Amino acid sequence: MTDQLATLTKEGDVSIITLDDGKANVFSSAMSAAINNLLDGVPDDKGSLLITGRQGLFSGGFDLKTMTGGEAKDIVDMTVNGFKLLARIYGFPRPVVVAASGHSIALGAFLLCCADYRIGAKGKYIVQANEHRNNMSIPVPILEISKSRISKRHWHRAILNAEAYPIDQSIEAGYLDEVVDEGELMQKAIEVATDLATLGHPHYQMTKDLDQKDILERINAAIEGRANSL
DSSP states (O other): OOOOEEEEEEEEEEEEEOOOOSOOBBOOOOHHHHHHHHHTOSSSSEEEEEEEEEEEEEEOBBOOOHHHHHHHHHHHHHHHHHHHHHHHHHSSSSSSEEEEOOETTTTHHHHHHHHEEEEESSSSOEEOOOGGGTOOOHHHHHHHHHTEEEETGIIIIIIISSOEEEGHHHHHSOOSSSEEEEEGHHHHHHHHHHHTTTTTHHHHHHHHHHHHHHHHHHHHHHEEEEETOO
């Protein structure tokens, strides 16, 4: 594991958060805290946000060691922190772009659904909401976010059947908007993020807030219920 789980860099008006824990980029409580701290340094009244991972792996989801063998309190803390982070990214007041640098599994797949534009790298990578393959249910915060992005034609396959989608099939499913050659991923992502950074403030935020109001209310109510479950 690297000393820094995530880093923040800038390119013009684009703030770039790169996930790299040296392994599977799992969303432990520490990873969620690290990203939240970096988000505090991203302007919310100008520019855009770009999130990516290390080559070959965007994110493998929650830390399965904690999910399967941790204390109940640790599991609740990790999932609540992860859901709060997804809600923050989903409702971020400036445009969010994700550059999926490899496999996007479980919470990694749902993080794609939080972004306003998603670009994947070509390769033998998959996107999969694999919770049901691991005997786990999908809670309300994730269901709400995924319903807003996953194609209705693919809903049962992607979410209920936990189907693994090759990158080149992930656009039709609703996980991605575009797929490019791996070597062109960041160039294309920065190009898109730079363009979206020109969208006016506060008009972008006002419209996004109106569009997501009901969804975020249900998400936040579910998160509060889970946080109070112990």
